[in-house]
Amino acid sequence: MSKHQYEHLLPHSWTTQVTAWLAEDTPSFDWGGFVVGDGERTAHLNAKASGILAGVPFFNEVFKQLECTVQWHYEEGQYIDVKKQGGEKAKVVVATVKGSVRKLLLGERVALNTLARCSGIATASAAFLDKARKTGYKGIVAGTRKTTPGFRLVEKYGMLVGGVDMHRNDLSSMVMLKDNHIWATGSITNAIEKARSVCGFSQKIDVEVQSEEEAREAILAGADVIMLDNMNGDKLIECARKLKQDLHVSSTSAGKDAKTFLIESSGGIDLDNVGGGGHVDNAIDIISTSSIHQSTKHVDFSLKIDPSS
Template structure:
């Protein structure tokens, strides 16, 4: 986990974050996959079987609670042989060095095959997000960055909980979960309201003391206006790497001892360019590249015979 994560956070405790409603999401996934008759399930019946979950590509394992719940609802049990957030070692269990035994699933044949694709999809996607998050966090730490790497709200509809969980499993920050978690005033909000000052004032009138207000800005002048208006977080959007370093240092020096605020940088940041933005006057680097369009980790589930 990254240095920005809480010292009390352990891989096994991440499941404690999940809300009571998350299990119903799993139910809806299963309902989507089998909306009426399970014809192939009829073929195999309910004879007891054992299946092995294999990891077949490098990455970080993440999403065990979702995998477990899928099979629980299908009447099966899962025994894990690898920890949540642990790296995949393809040489550990296979002489050819191309797969690793991750878990064992037991239950009726129909139940194993009923849950197979749904469980694999959730695990592969969550592990992919965790893997890319870990890669980018590691790259930033090696470059000397001490702040927070965060994801964005550009998540897959209906699958946000899994993807945000994957960010945390990879050592990144999940950022805001939804529109209710924090006020983020982007250019369209400001243009619609009239000015940054008016937009922040309106947000403060309803958000109360417990909800942070973030403002997206395109220049130092806009950042100054947002800070003066009382924004908690100012996002420098679509700046160049050099532009970020100049603006961040200038803003921190100009407002030192006058206003407390966090600086966030976002806009087109990826693994191949993020190092050019490393600057410890920046508190948060946010990007959708750790979860949007990332490769899945390859898993397969094979019934033993």
């Protein structure tokens, strides 16, 4: 359904996660399924709140494994404006699901929980990106690895549908050296040199720093990305601009120590302050935030059996 077909990015093994979710939700007897039986029925997926539809492949797979069919009336990535279509208590029929009534109800909660969470992240991601762009920011907006164990694939997928960068997916995706790594090895330079000795040329090294002095050490030691952690306001912007002016290879004033690197701003950035508060400047290449997926409001959906079916 999605014009971007993000489903094609999912790993071969992803459907086993859906199998595990279903097994977790019904580990023993299906008492409600006994009550309703196996008659063929039709159910309507209703959007009860406005938001971006995301998580279609996961919803589809739940019902595919339960031998039900899903017909979508909206495309993944599309914004569903519930209020515009009928006011505060309106419901918009997003999809129609057909199959055994027992199996419709067996998959109901797993499918809804996944869709609601994924859509909520996509909606929050799009809102954050839109606000950043309205300030004139042209860089990358990224989520973080502060995801829910066992549910990372869904949450990262929601970021993609919402239009933001997923940052690294896991510890193996990129070398990120934070304060604990630096303290444990004695210095920023030691940590970078040790990491580069094993990760080679194919992995980027992202180093968390607390000051301009630490940033310069990291750049000169060969870091690819400099994360200015928990800096904001004039301090952040001045630091980013000065590093680009003094050390970046594209700078006309950079000397013999010029390097190619990206500057990342992270820590405490959310929808309320991305439009101000000194977090946004085009000297900063990446803004990373966990606000688009931690404590993000879900988009409310319901699945209702059509009594006339």
